[in-house]
Structures are given as structure tokens and as C-alpha cells.
Amino acid sequence: MSYTKHCIIEARETRAPFRAVGASLMAAVVLAACSTTGSASAGDDSSVALDEAPKLAAMTEAEGPFPSTYNPYPGVATALVGATVYDGAGGKIENGTVLFRDAKVVAAGDALLSTEGYTVIDGTGKFVTPGIIDIHSHLGDYPSPSVAAHSDGNEATSPTTPDVWAEHSVWPQDPGFARALANGGITALQVLPGSANLMGGRSVTLKNVSSRTVQGMKFPGAPYGFKMACGENPKRVYGGRGRKPSTRMGNFAVNRQTWFDAIEYANNPDAKRDLGKETLAGVLNGDILVHNHCYRADEMALVMDMAKEIGYKVTAFHHAVEAYKIGDLLRENDVCSAIWADWYGFKMEAYDGILENAAFLHKSGACVVIHSDSAQDIQRLNQEAAKAQAAGNRLGMDISDATTISWITLNAAKAMGIDDMTGSLEPGKMADVVLWNGDPLSIYSRPEKVWIDGALMFDAMDRKRRPVSDFELGQPGEGDVK
């Protein structure tokens, strides 16, 4: 395959730093143009080579290698009526009606909405939410069974590996995807590299659809994320090998020098292509969102200053167990905290974890996202959110149920850069919808039906309407409710 020079030049331009706002749009336009040109001009290219040898050229970053091949599965125009609806954006509708057709949400409103032309599902006594979104997962890159041959989440051979992409590790047959769908109502998730490295590599955002390939799961149009890690893990992994970093100050030194080098690269149109620096330039351009594993409050404050020094933005701190100590700083810097409800004590930097983390952040006006980092907890993000809500409300805070649902829907989508496509039941968004058999913030409720882009992908009332991984075929418990 060959591509026109036009594409290559355009792609170079997207490396120029500090073009945050326009850059991602332009890249998308270029990508579309190139894709079209690439296929249509194939015949012309061969005729060019009359007086000169054909030039070899890989696809560029902007041309979008490893593109998503996901397309929504067929669905029927559906009206969910009579349920309590949480719209994901903080709204609640009693006796609501949710309409979707052609893979999109048409409306979420009250009982007066006409359901003519829709297949009506009675949701009386049930609840509707947008699809649940997990911003922090390792499904696929640390899949089940968790044998060494499957351990693909940490390229722990260098403290900075911005060149690796999590999607190249994702095993789409991980049975964990199906559990997250059936028990957790998960419709989208971000799969990140692990935290052994200061810079762990690119994340990938997936639709939680069964697929033979990771490309068949990739969320169309989702920006890439970039995984960074503070604190104990990088210094332990590399310090333990007698190399830098072995301290927190070493962590910062390596990070800063790596960023300085990336800026030089981004400013140099003639630089030799460098996969890692290409990702770092994408961060500097604002095209790639930084997801920074960081537990301690003091370290988060330092990272936010490092980001200012370098000129990038931290989109979210992940595992931020001490975020409650700096809710004001996080609000001022517009950084989300992606957190557990109750994990604590498993490592020194998790010693100060408290149940009130989310509630205190919310009170400070900072952005809260509840995440899993676990093949187990991804099946119960609704319960984890409820736990965090209750901790605040015990102290007299009035965190509404609808707000709590936003912690695992729209807020996650915002921090993943997909909130214009999913995360709430706003008309025109993807019809990623969960019908719960009761209040999703109650332990006694489970997803009854889950639609992804309007297609019914799970139905608790229909044993066959659930994905079963290749791995589980012919094994004891194949197709069990699990």
C-alpha cells in the first residue's frame, strides 16, 4: 500500500506543539481525506514510478493505523417506559420514557413522550441509566486466566515506554469483558497499560462488544489516553534493578527530561520518526489525554506543576486515594480524580484511603469518577459509587442518586474525551443504555438488559443473549450465568 505525500506532510504538522484546540479536529479531517485518497489513488501511484523508484512510506499517525472496525449491531427502535431514569448528566425522571432508534438516543423524557413506532418495553419498577463506563481497566491486557503467558500490561523494561500501545496487548477473548457487561452494565471502558513505568504507554478506549479482534472493539472516534504513574511503583521496579528512578525525585527528573526531549522533537519537522515521542507530542498537542496513576496528595500537586512547566494537561489522576486532601487544587486545575470507593492499606501510598474521598471531592467542586482497576470491581461500579455516596450523605451532604450515577457515566466519558458521543441519554448520543431490575445504587439490583449503540447485547431474561468467550467453550460452566 502507498499513500500520497499530502498525508505525510499533514501528519507532520500535527506534531507542532501547543495547538491544542484545533489539532484533534484537523487530524480527524486529514485522516478522512487520507483514507479516501489512499484507496482511490492506488492505481495512479503505480504510474508515477516511470522515472523514479517508488518511495516507501508507512502510514502516519494521522492516518490512524489500527483503525476501529466496530459497527453497531442491528437493533430495533425501542421505547423504555415507566422506569425511573437517571440520565447520566445529573438528571432524574420518574416514570420516564427513553427512546432510541438507529443506534442513537432519540429522547429521554416523561410519560408524555410518544412511543409510536417503537417497540415498548415496560420498565415499571425498574431503572434506566446510560451504559456504565469504566475509565480504568486492564481487561484484555491482564486477562483471565491470569497466567504468565497473558501478562501483557506492563512493558517493564524501561521507566519510560511511551511507544507502547495497550491495544496491542488486548486479548479480546478475555472472559472479563462479558462479566463486566452482564453484571456491571459496562458499555465502554478504557484499557490502560500498567503502572510499573513512569510513562506506561497509550491506552485504548473500547466498546464492550464481543469481537474477534481488538479493532472490532475500538471505540470509534475516541481519543487516545496516555498512562503515567507516580510514586512507589516506578521507583520500586527500577530502583530494585539499581537504575534510575529509585526515588520520587528520580521519578520527576526522568519525567521532566523526557518531556524536554519530546518538546524538541515536536518542534523539529525533520526529526526521525520516533514512536514514543510521537505519543508525547500528541499529549503536548492536546490530542492525547493524560491519565496519571497517583495516590498521594502532595505528589499530585507536584505533577500538576510539572504539567504547567511542560505545557500539557493532566486529564485525570487515577487511584487518587488522597485526592480529598486537595479537592481545591484539583478543582482549580480542572483535573478529575478516578478513584475506588474503599480500597486502602495495601501499599504505603494507599494508607490514607477513606470512604469519604469521592464525597469530599464533590463537595470541593472537583470532578469525581469511580473506577475499578479490577476484573471484579468492574462488575459492580454501581455499588462502589453507592458506597461513596453513602459515606458523604452520612455526614449530612446531600449527594443525589442522579449525581452519583454521573460518577460512573458522564464524568467518566468526559475524562475519556467521549462525552460528546456517550455517557448520558442526550438525544443524538450513542444508544448505550442499561435497564436495571431495580435501583442501580442498591446491592439487590442487577442489569436486566444492556444495549450498545441500540443493539441488545445482554438480556438476563434470555440465556443465549450473552457473549461466551472462545476460551470458555467446552469448559465446565460454559454459558453459565456466572
Next chain:
Amino acid sequence: MKDILISGLLGAVSALVIAASPATAQDVTIINAKVVVGDGSEPIENGTVVVRGGKVVAAGAGVSTPGDIPTMDAGGAWVTPGLFAAVTTLGIWDVGAVRESNDQRAGSAPFSAALDTSDIINPNSQHILVSRAAGITRASTTTMPSSSIFAGQGAIIDLDADAKPVMQAKAFQMVELGERGAAISGGSRAAAYVLFRSALREAAALGQGLPRTPEIGADGEVMLSRFDAEALRSVVAGTQKLYVSVERASDIRAVLALKSEFPKLDMVLVGASEGWLVASDIARAGVPVLADGLDDLPESFEELAATQSNIGRMTDAGVTVAINASAMENTRRLSQHAGNLVALERIPGAAGLSWGEAFAAISSIPAKISGYGDRVGVLKSGALGDVVIWDGDPLEVGSVPTKVFIGGVEQSLQSHQSRLRERYIDLDESDQPKGYDW
């Protein structure tokens, strides 16, 4: 409070004696309560609980209120027995990844079965305080298998605020006979079984004055020392329970078969993710199970059939099953795991538990499996006065205890976490830094 264990010399029969209640126990009648007995029955509205001398005197509906002790109106709140967490590592670690604070594994020690957890319980451990504030009042706790397949001798503890956590030392021995046991003993389950049989035969020989074999070791590492063999004498004699950590259906069958070889073994299965596949065998053998409640992934090849319905299906088959407290992110999630099993009741094809059964699976049943049937985990006459008053349904994730009594003594619910909560409820430093806010 210390409920005494009389554990004699090696091999002697352990006898359980409940100590006299401490002076600080408060006699109280709790009225207007939604009473949960903990025996598997459903909650009782407008019930009464009478605690006197550190013990439950009566609980339920139609209980008369004694005139000579204070009355507390629960205002309709849920009142339950304390939860029993089996099996845990409570009290033997502070921070998981801080090795010097963590006594869970003695991988470099020449000892295994001889390890005695009762020596090393720290009642001030934050995990004990945090678990107490989650309504857990008693637990079994043990070191974990590391240098050999034998974990050491676990203890039964209370979670109260006095300095005497150990109720029963050397209450049980734990052994790993699945994938992990195979890895520890040289790379195959077959080796684990040889080690297991050899160890038990050696222990039996010690009891009969027969000649001993030398230590069992490999590559300079001792897998079974004389001290370990001595510690196993009470296991062979059936006077100390043997917790067998095993997941795969075929491994469970193999373990049950060991009873014909060592008939006195008093076994408890731990984990048993594929237990539902052999539930009738387990029931027939009369072996109780501390089962992983929510494991539903083939995380290893010994858990291919794992499902959240495991406990429900085993219970339906007549197996005595409690929720394994070590199969969760932290011990305070015990009630969350129980609540999830109730949710399964409404899912076609799944098997869950009724509310009463689910609560029993974290109270009376683990207590019974641990040797404390009718004494702990129930609000019945004569049981220890562990009473918890909740701010909501105790199996809902949002609920927490408002009062916890252990042995009739009201407990502090404070911890490092509650103090951080109090300090950071606001971020106001206009007068002084946060460091002065305490």
C-alpha cells in the same frame, strides 16, 4: 475480652470455655428493633434484644423487657449479631506492600505448620479497627502458606478494644493443595500430596512413639521440620481443624477422599470455586466450606467453572457454606458480598441466597464452622453479647453500624480513617495549617 481457650499440650483435646464477662459489659434491652437473629431466619420487625452480663439473654418478638436494666430504643433500626469473618489475616499486617509491617507469610523461615498466629495478633491494627466499624466482631485469622503447603496454626479472635484479642489459639491448620500448593512443593500437585501424606504420617508416628523420618527438604529448604510435624499431631488426631485451600472440582474430590485415609481429619474447604460441580459429594462428606462469594472468572485453570452461583448451589445441595472473608478486596466488604448473593435470587439461571441465609453466611455459619455454633454470630440466649445497630439494611453497601457491642461492651468506631475524615471534612487553613487540626 478473652474467651478462653484451653489448649493443652500437643495432641490434647481442646476445650472451649467462655470466660466470665468483663466488668465493663453493659446490661441493656434494645427495643423497637428490626431484629436479625442470624440463624438464617428473616428479620423480625419491632423486636427486642436483651443483653445481660455480656451475653444475649433473649432476642426476637414478644420478648419481655426486664425492669432492672436500661432500655435503648432503636427507633426501628436494624439490630443484628456481630459479623464473623472467616478466614482472614486481621491483626497480622499493617500495610500489604510494606514487608516489615506484614507477618502474613514467613517464606524464608524453616517453619510452616508450627507457625502460631496467636502469638502475633496486634489488636491495634487499623484493619481490626476498620473491620470493627463495619460490624465485624469476631474472626479467624492465620498466616498464609509460603515456605511449605502448610500455613500454620490460625487463631479465633475478637475485634474488641481490649488488649486480649485471642479467643482460641491453634484453632485450625491450613494447607494448600491446589495450584499454589503444587508450586510451593516443587511444581506438581503430585508432590503436594506426597508432602501432605508424609507430613501427616510423620505426625501420626510422633503420636505413637514410632521412629521419625528426617526433615523433608529440597534444595536446602526445609518443607517440613520436626516442629511442623509435631504441630500436625492434633490435625491427624482430629482435635484441630484442617482448612484445605482448594478450588478445582477434581481437587475437591481428591481432598474428600483423604478422609478415608485419615479418618479423623476435621476438614473445612476454603475457596472451592468449583464446589458447585461436586456439591453432592461435599454434602455427603459433611465437610463445610468457606467459599469465595463472587469469584466468577476463570482466573486460573483451577477456577474455570467459577460462578457467583457457587454458594447458592452448594447451599441448595445441603452443604454448610459461609462466605470466605479472604476472597475480597478488604474484610469490611463481607456484607457487600452477602448482599450480592441475595441479588442473584432474581436472576434466571442463577442461584443465590435468601436475605436470612445470606446474613447467616457471614454470621452464624462461619462461627459454627469455626467451632462457635450457637455462641457467636447469633442473637440467641447464651450467645456472646455481640450486637450491632445499623443505620440501614446491613447488607446494603451504603449501610454502616451506629453502635457495636462486643461481649456486651460498646466499642469505639474510631480509626485512622475516621480521624482523617474529621480533619479533611473541610480544607479551611485560614487560621492554622491542617497539621494543627486534631
